[in-house]
Amino acid sequence: MKKKPVLYIVMPAYNEAVNIRKVINAWYPVIEKFGEENSRLVIFDDGSKDETYSIMLDEKKNHPLFIPITKENSGHGATVLAAYHYAINHGADFVFQTDSDGQTLPEEFESFWALRDSFDMVIGNRHNRHDGFFRVFVTFSLRYILRIIFGVNLIDPNTPFRLMNAVTLKKFIDLIPKDYNLSNVLLSVIYAKNNLGIKYLPITFRPRQGGKNSINVRRIISIGWQAMKDFIALSKKV
Numbered sequence: 001m002k003k004k005p006v007l008y009i010v011m012p013a014y015n016e017a018v019n020i021r022k023v024i025n026a027w028y029p030v031i032e033k034f035g036e037e038n039s040r041l042v043i044f045d046d047g048s049k050d051e052t053y054s055i056m057l058d059e060k061k062n063h064p065l066f067i068p069i070t071k072e073n074s075g076h077g078a079t080v081l082a083a084y085h086y087a088i089n090h091g092a093d094f095v096f097q098t099d100s101d102g103q104t105l106p107e108e109f110e111s112f113w114a115l116r117d118s119f120d121m122v123i124g125n126r127h128n129r130h131d132g133f134f135r136v137f138v139t140f141s142l143r144y145i146l147r148i149i150f151g152v153n154l155i156d157p158n159t160p161f162r163l164m165n166a167v168t169l170k171k172f173i174d175l176i177p178k179d180y181n182l183s184n185v186l187l188s189v190i191y192a193k194n195n196l197g198i199k200y201l202p203i204t205f206r207p208r209q210g211g212k213n214s215i216n217v218r219r220i221i222s223i224g225w226q227a228m229k230d231f232i233a234l235s236k237k238v
Contacts (some may be wrong), residue, residue: 005094006117007035008087008166012079013100017050023100024059026067030106031065034113038091041066043100044083058183068124077183080081084173084183087094087237097184098184099160103206112163123188124161124203142185149231150238155200168196175238180230182201190238204211 009031013020031041045053045068056068057170071082080097087095094116098104104124112122126230143196147153162184172190 004034004036004039005060006092007031007039007094007096008090008092009039009041009096009098010083011088011098011100012032012076012083013043013048013052013056014046014068014073014076014079014232015048016050016100017048017052019054019102020052020055020086020100021059023102024063026102026106027098028066030109034109035065039065040090042083042086043068044079044086044178045070046075046079066070074145074179075181077181078179081176081178081180081183084169088166088170088173094163095166096163097160098162105204105206106160108161108203109163110200112161115199115201116163118197118215120165121188121191122199122201122206123156123165125200126159126205127202128204132236136149145231146189147184150189150193152189154188154192155165157188158182159203160184161203182230186238193238198206 009027011023011027015024020043024043028041028113032038039068041063043056043066045056047070053068053070054067056070060066060068069086074082083097084095096109108124112124115122142157143154146157168191169187172187172194175190176186180186188198
């Protein structure tokens with residue numbers, strides 16, 4: 001029988017006390033079904049101010065393949081990047097990233113897993129989003145900006161639902177600056193610029209399942225302005 005590959009499912013979490021228990025219980029069976037004994041579900045608590053991490057520790061008691069980690073707050077992108085490095089350093093063959101707010105569905109993972117050996121990255125396309133017009137507009141604008149600055153056409157570059165071959169990820173991850181705020185966007189750009197195998201699959205993207213979004217309109221505009229400057233600076237390096 002062919003040996004199952006080592007799968008790491010990684011998530012950032014910030015002030016997700018309302019959602020985190022349900023998210024762990026929803027995604028844990030995916031690790032059990034598709035990964036082998038060294039596979040792990042790893043959630044990085046990004047310095048939450050609520051009970052997120054204590055709930056994670058409580059869930060660890062009944063989920064041996066779950067690893068809860070806490071760190072100082074550094075933002076979504078930096079936390080995702082830390083999670084990728086962790087997975088690579090602990091022997092992952094494949095790394096899957098999603099968020100811990102309950103907007104994505106575990107049952108849609110299997111179609112991504114079926115394509116794991118055919119592409120360097122299989123990424124979700126949020127074709128029917130339910131997280132507000134402004135965020136849809138931001139994604140549309142981001143696609144246009146990336147096409148102008150980097151010369152790449154990406155359908156949904158920032159989707160938090162992506163399965164990556166760890167060998168490929170390890171080869172290119174150091175091109176992303178430490179603590180970079182839009183790590184997933186830049187990773188999508190790097191893959192496209194290097195003509196790596198990328199496959200988009202449609203996914204469901206529900207409204208946040210509880211709690212408050214930590215990024216408001218003003219914060220998004222601030223991030224966008226800084227991203228423009230960062231993209232221009234990085235365009236000669238990736």
